[in-house]
Amino acid sequence: MNKKRKFPIFLIPLSLMLIVFLQAFISGEHDQTGEDLYRSYCASCHGVNGDGAGDLAYLVYPKPRDFTGGKFKIKSTLPGLPPTDDDLFKSISSGMPGTAMPSFNFLEEDEINTLVEIVKEHSGIENDNVHPMNIPEEIPFSDELIQLGKVVYDEAGCNMCHGDNGKGDGPSSDRLMDTYGFPIVPKDFTSGVYLGGGAIQDLYLRFVGGMDGTPMPSYGNLAELLGRPKTEESKLAWALVHYVKSLEVPQKDKINAKPNNGIIDAKKFERLEKFDDLTDGFSDIWKKSSTYSIPLSRLWQSENANYQMMGVQAIYNDEYVAVKLEWKDPTIDQGISRIQDFQDGAAIQFSLDGSKGFHGMGSKDHPTDIWFWKAEWQKRIDTNMESDITLAYANRVSDSDIKQFPSVMNDVAYLAGRDAGNLNAYTTQLSSIENARATGPETITPFHKDDQEVFGKGIWDGGKWRVVFVRKRIPSLIEKVNFNKNKSIPIGFAVWNGSEQDRNGQKMVSTWYDLELKD
Numbered sequence: 396m397n398k399k400r401k402f403p404i405f406l407i408p409l410s411l412m413l414i415v416f417l418q419a420f421i422s423g424e425h426d427q428t429g430e431d432l433y434r435s436y437c438a439s440c441h442g443v444n445g446d447g448a449g450d451l452a453y454l455v456y457p458k459p460r461d462f463t464g465g466k467f468k469i470k471s472t473l474p475g476l477p478p479t480d481d482d483l484f485k486s487i488s489s490g491m492p493g494t495a496m497p498s499f500n501f502l503e504e505d506e507i508n509t510l511v512e513i514v515k516e517h518s519g520i521e522n523d524n525v526h527p528m529n530i531p532e533e534i535p536f537s538d539e540l541i542q543l544g545k546v547v548y549d550e551a552g553c554n555m556c557h558g559d560n561g562k563g564d565g566p567s568s569d570r571l572m573d574t575y576g577f578p579i580v581p582k583d584f585t586s587g588v589y590l591g592g593g594a595i596q597d598l599y600l601r602f603v604g605g606m607d608g609t610p611m612p613s614y615g616n617l618a619e620l621l622g623r624p625k626t627e628e629s630k631l632a633w634a635l636v637h638y639v640k641s642l643e644v645p646q647k648d649k650i651n652a653k654p655n656n657g658i659i660d661a662k663k664f665e666r667l668e669k670f671d672d673l674t675d676g677f678s679d680i681w682k683k684s685s686t687y688s689i690p691l692s693r694l695w696q697s698e699n700a701n702y703q704m705m706g707v708q709a710i711y712n713d714e715y716v717a718v719k720l721e722w723k724d725p726t727i728d729q730g731i732s733r734i735q736d737f738q739d740g741a742a743i744q745f746s747l748d749g750s751k752g753f754h755g756m757g758s759k760d761h762p763t764d765i766w767f768w769k770a771e772w773q774k775r776i777d778t779n780m781e782s783d784i785t786l787a788y789a790n791r792v793s794d795s796d797i798k799q800f801p802s803v804m805n806d807v808a809y810l811a812g813r814d815a816g817n818l819n820a821y822t823t824q825l826s827s828i829e830n831a832r833a834t835g836p837e838t839i840t841p842f843h844k845d846d847q848e849v850f851g852k853g854i855w856d857g858g859k860w861r862v863v864f865v866r867k868r869i870p871s872l873i874e875k876v877n878f879n880k881n882k883s884i885p886i887g888f889a890v891w892n893g894s895e896q897d898r899n900g901q902k903m904v905s906t907w908y909d910l911e912l913k914d
Contacts, residue, residue, distance in 0.1 A: 445517025544638025728893025
């Protein structure tokens with residue numbers, strides 16, 4: 396399958412072309428039934444029956460919601476009451492930033508409404524007569540209100556979980572459990588990222604309504620809890636909201652454009668002074684291209700950052716397509732020689748049939764084309780080194796001629812990894828990017844070394860990675876994405892942080908977007 400096609404496209408068997416056509420036709424989401432939609436987008440994590448035990452549930456933490464329990468974190472209703480249809484719609488459409496629950500805003504409104512009904516069926520909830528809580532008129536921000544909010548925060552015990560400075564590091568933070576017995580991480584308020592939205596009205600609902608199924612209680616009785624007059628109930632709640640918002644740490648980087656309708660426009664360029672400009676993330680060739688802010692959430696949460704923004708740019712001409720990714724990373728991790736070392740990395744995935752199913756490398760019926768940049772490969776190219784083991788163990792002692800013996804033996808020895816075609820086993824790397832095919836988690840299969848045609852470069856500037864991916868628009872194999880100007884190409888992103896011990900499925904990912912080549 397990974398061998399180059401030596402025959403012209405018109406000699407591809409008619410049966411294969413028919414299969415490709417049928418897959419593309421079947422993948423049209425507008426033709427799917429409600430159960431089809433649920434199986435395509437929800438069942439892999441939440442389970443076919445909604446019990447939270449999907450085939451891929453083991454990959455994510457916090458664990459997927461068990462709908463059958465009828466408990467939902469994000470809702471606008473009073474404690475103990477089920478969510479409204481609008482609550483469920485917003486959770487599906489917007490996702491839950493900082494968790495593995497992605498945004499499904501690429502679905503049509505009627506499709507999301509269909510999923511809402513299926514979630515309600517699995518949950519067994521009746522919400523026809525359930526209405527949202529009344530949010531009282533906001534009390535404007537003031538220094539006095541912030542001081543009162545600090546008192547409420549401490550006396551209500553918020554600091555026990557969320558910490559004195561709101562970083563989620565309180566004395567109880569490491570032993571919290573949800574109603575299913577799974578560990579749960581308290582929110583880091585300094586990040587400014589919240590599951591149900593960051594508007595002050597959203598925070599009011601979380602504090603007053605609580606979060607069912609979690610240790611987060613309802614604080615709709617703050618006046619009673621703090622021994623204050625009932626007439627101050629609203630003031631105490633707004634004081635807490637404004638104080639928590641004041642804990643957020645402002646982001647210094649400029650806010651880039653959000654993809655309109657989920658579309659990332661690739662800007663066409665005509666002139667190319669030298670080919671190296673394509674892989675240079677600082678080249679003037681990128682200046683006319685829009686930078687899009689793409690949110691990433693960690694599949695398996697850590698004690699540190701579980702949410703961050705990535706900047707994405709895309710350009711093309713008649714021959715090439717290039718994508719640049721930028722993201723913050725305070726440490727550079729390029730070593731893998733020691734067992735305690737993990738490397739930084741980034742990947743782009745493209746849906747081959749145009750479907751937007753599971754965002755974790757597709758599925759058997761909907762394969763993906765993967766471009767995987769590796770920091771360790773980049774280091775080998777930049778330093779012209781075969782391996783960094785001499786740096787990792789600089790003071791090692793050898794009883795042989797280390798300058799000649801290994802290379803002489805390796806030339807004639809049988810090396811399983813190298814001789815099986817494992818790209819990681821080759822002593823030299825021509826590109827820092829691996830091109831692979833995937834049909835879901837644990838299925839990634841690199842293309843043969845002769846079909847590795849994605850190249851690029853990554854540069855770390857002391858606090859941020861800039862990585863450029865480049866490939867010819869027309870691929871060598873039909874199993875790879877074809878960049879046609881007349882169609883939208885589903886695209887997703889992933890990042891690995893070596894200092895967080897990220898590897899394999901432990902990473903940050905985005906949901907699906909559409910890449911379009913614009914004139």
